[in-house]
Amino acid sequence: xxxxxARQVQxxxxxxxxxxxxxxxxxxxxxxxxxxxxxxxxxxxxxASLAEGYFFPQVLPDRWSTRAWRIVLDPSGxxxxxxxxxxxxxxxxxxxSLVVAIPAGRVLGTRRFRGKRVVELVLLxxxxxxxxxxxxxxxxxxxxxxxxxxxPGVVLAHLIPATPYVILLSAxxxxxxxxxxxxxxxxxxxxxxxxxxxxxxxxxAPGLAVAALxxxxxxxxxxVLTLVIGGGRVVTLPILLFATxxxxxxxxxxxxxxxxxxxAVVLLVATTRVLGGQGxxxxxxxx
Amino acid sequence: MTDIRLEGxxxxxxxxxxxxxLTLDIGGGTVTALLGxxxxxxxxxxxxVAGLLDPSGGQVLFDGHDVTDVPAERRGAVMVxxxxxxxxxxxxxxNVAFGLKMRGVPxxxxxxxxxxxxxxxxxxxxxxxxxxxxxxxxxxxxxxxxALILQPEVLLLDEPLANLDAHLREGxxxxxxDVQRERDLTTVVVTHDQEEAVVLSEDIALLFDGRLHQxxxxxxxxxxxxxxRTARFFGAANLVAGRRHGDRxxxxxxxxxxxxxxxxxxxxxxxxxxERLVVGDTxxxxxxxxxxxxxSSAFLGTRTRAxxxxxxxxxxxxxxxxxxxxxxxxxxxxxxxxxEALWTVPREATAGPTPRAADExxxxxxxxxxxxxxxxxxxxxx
Numbered sequence: 001x002x003x004x005x006a007r008q009v010q011x012x013x014x015x016x017x018x019x020x021x022x023x024x025x026x027x028x029x030x031x032x033x034x035x036x037x038x039x040x041x042x043x044x045x046x047x048a049s050l051a052e053g054y055f056f057p058q059v060l061p062d063r064w065s066t067r068a069w070r071i072v073l074d075p076s077g078x079x080x081x082x083x084x085x086x087x088x089x090x091x092x093x094x095x096x097s098l099v100v101a102i103p104a105g106r107v108l109g110t111r112r113f114r115g116k117r118v119v120e121l122v123l124l125x126x127x128x129x130x131x132x133x134x135x136x137x138x139x140x141x142x143x144x145x146x147x148x149x150x151x152p153g154v155v156l157a158h159l160i161p162a163t164p165y166v167i168l169l170s171a172x173x174x175x176x177x178x179x180x181x182x183x184x185x186x187x188x189x190x191x192x193x194x195x196x197x198x199x200x201x202x203x204x205a206p207g208l209a210v211a212a213l214x215x216x217x218x219x220x221x222x223x224v225l226t227l228v229i230g231g232g233r234v235v236t237l238p239i240l241l242f243a244t245x246x247x248x249x250x251x252x253x254x255x256x257x258x259x260x261x262x263x264a265v266v267l268l269v270a271t272t273r274v275l276g277g278q279g280x281x282x283x284x285x286x287x
Numbered sequence: 288m289t290d291i292r293l294e295g296x297x298x299x300x301x302x303x304x305x306x307x308x309l310t311l312d313i314g315g316g317t318v319t320a321l322l323g324x325x326x327x328x329x330x331x332x333x334x335x336v337a338g339l340l341d342p343s344g345g346q347v348l349f350d351g352h353d354v355t356d357v358p359a360e361r362r363g364a365v366m367v368x369x370x371x372x373x374x375x376x377x378x379x380x381x382n383v384a385f386g387l388k389m390r391g392v393p394x395x396x397x398x399x400x401x402x403x404x405x406x407x408x409x410x411x412x413x414x415x416x417x418x419x420x421x422x423x424x425x426x427x428x429x430x431x432x433x434a435l436i437l438q439p440e441v442l443l444l445d446e447p448l449a450n451l452d453a454h455l456r457e458g459x460x461x462x463x464x465d466v467q468r469e470r471d472l473t474t475v476v477v478t479h480d481q482e483e484a485v486v487l488s489e490d491i492a493l494l495f496d497g498r499l500h501q502x503x504x505x506x507x508x509x510x511x512x513x514x515x516r517t518a519r520f521f522g523a524a525n526l527v528a529g530r531r532h533g534d535r536x537x538x539x540x541x542x543x544x545x546x547x548x549x550x551x552x553x554x555x556x557x558x559x560x561x562e563r564l565v566v567g568d569t570x571x572x573x574x575x576x577x578x579x580x581x582x583s584s585a586f587l588g589t590r591t592r593a594x595x596x597x598x599x600x601x602x603x604x605x606x607x608x609x610x611x612x613x614x615x616x617x618x619x620x621x622x623x624x625x626x627e628a629l630w631t632v633p634r635e636a637t638a639g640p641t642p643r644a645a646d647e648x649x650x651x652x653x654x655x656x657x658x659x660x661x662x663x664x665x666x667x668x669x
Contacts, residue, residue, distance in 0.1 A: 180368070185385070186339060186359040187337050187360075194389055198385075
């Protein structure tokens with residue numbers, strides 16, 4: 001399904017209002033329900049992370065303890081180094097995918113050409129093909145190239161699922177940006193570079209920021225690719241989380257899970273706040 | 288004062304030819320209108336002059352110098368688009384100063400000059416407003432100021448009055464013409480509206496289907512159109528099929544004398560503008576007149592427009608005063624058709640339905656003579 005189709009579906013399923021924009025009480029009910037769905041899973045996690053023994057069918061733990069958090073936040077523990085690796089990889093993925101996505105998104109978002117649908121479909125394949133299959137395949141290649149077991153290899157692997165998202169999002173950004181302003185700038189004496197800097201960039205920067213954030217978050221959540229390509233030597237937060245979970249300490253697992261998810265949630269909320277709700281409205285899909 | 292010459296200017300988009308060999312001289316310091324219906328290639332031509340498009344063929348010359356390969360930012364021709372195209376993230380003042388910023392003019396001087404130009408276009412004190420806080424008319428003025436601040440050689444205006452309400456159009460028109468005269472700007476206006484072309488320009492180039500169709504002073508297009516298509520585009524309401532015999536044209540209205548040198552072969556459309564018909568019992572100076580019956584009449588504010596049926600042909604008549612006030616439907620009316628008010632354009636024998644009575648003129652020979660420079664074109668809808 002194309003992004004345009006998706007928008008139409010959203011529009012037709014909106015409970016109230018015009019053109020998919022719920023109004024008044026209808027709107028607050030929808031927003032409330034979405035927040036509940038988003039935040040409800042965190043409640044048992046928070047409880048578990050603060051519990052000393054928390055078993056079915058207890059609603060609340062018997063005894064409370066900060067033991068799990070002390071382990072997770074221990075300055076000499078593995079959490080902090082995992083955080084550094086995760087952020088490093090995430091930022092690299094974000095930057096590299098943007099480098100590809102800005103020109104690609106501009107062409108996909110503003111031009112019509114033969115085979116455009118095919119290109120869009122090809123771009124979506126990394127999202128459709130199971131990560132395990134991809135991981136095993138490229139692991140063999142990366143081993144030969146000496147890229148397995150290190151951060152550069154993991155970054156390259158993360159680019160596979162991240163770049164398509166960033167490209168498709170930035171295509172929507174460019175499709176909705178008024179690029180006619182570029183011609184006006186040229187006519188007013190701006191060179192090609194100054195037009196990009198003074199006109200194009202201010203027009204697309206907010207939308208591209210959101211696209212970049214998605215690239216970061218796709219990397220942030222990767223487990224299988226990191227595990228296979230990193231070969232256990234690159235320990236990101238998801239790797240640490242699975243390792244902890246298999247260790248059987250529910251409280252520490254819960255605390256690690258929260259530690260992993262909170263920055264992402266904070267980042268997402270902050271971005272939507274900064275963009276004033278405009279950010280996601282800039283994604284109208286490709287033209 | 289820059290003379291512009293377009294030579295065989297052509298632009299193709301894939302298999303579509305948007306502009307086909309436009310050759311046109313635009314006098315320095317004049318206002319020339321590129322006029323035509325949408326899709327006729329006029330905006331393409333303007334963008335080619337601005338340097339915002341590359342031609343598929345032909346040349347653009349400024350003062351005899353070929354500027355075809357000079358990029359837009361160094362051509363000295365500034366284009367103002369129909370939809371203002373103000374940068375939404377800049378204030379009105381920063382929008383106006385944009386071009387100076389690109390030239391590296393210091394901030395304080397930019398600010399001063401922007402305020403001066405804004406004052407010139409009647410927007411003093413609005414420099415800090417953002418485009419969204421300005422009305423459509425104000426935005427259009429900011430867009431004009433943004434071009435003027437660069438002191439361009441050539442000003443290119445795309446439909447400058449189209450987005451404005453009627454009461455704002457007059458002010459904008461005066462502003463454009465005032466600054467054009469002050470600075471002796473060579474100005475090219477693109478418009479689809481013949482009225483706008485007439486009130487703004489000294490020279491009109493009429494384009495149809497990517498080609499130059501007729502070029503001349505605005506008055507020519509009303510009084511001496513070269514083709515039926517031009518006549519219809521300029522609102523010719525009265526086109527009567529006829530056949531030329533010497534200096535007379537035989538029509539259902541009768542045999543009427545026409546001025547010397549009117550275009551067209553034996554088969555012509557006789558045209559007469561609604562306001563040039565003489566209403567009343569006093570016959571025209573040369574005595575040419577017809578009698579008809581009023582079908583309807585309507586008061587249009589500054590004039591009265593009536594439809595009069597004469598020998599099965601319906602004529603539209605405009606009268607400035609109230610001469611038609613007491614003439615209701617059904618009354619008889621004498622219409623003077625002075626020869627100098629009449630004109631002819633070529634008529635193709637196969638062209639569309641002709642008024643019933645014209646058939647009585649007998650078979651018609653199909654040969655248009657060469658007095659018209661443009662190729663004969665198909666009938667258009669009025």
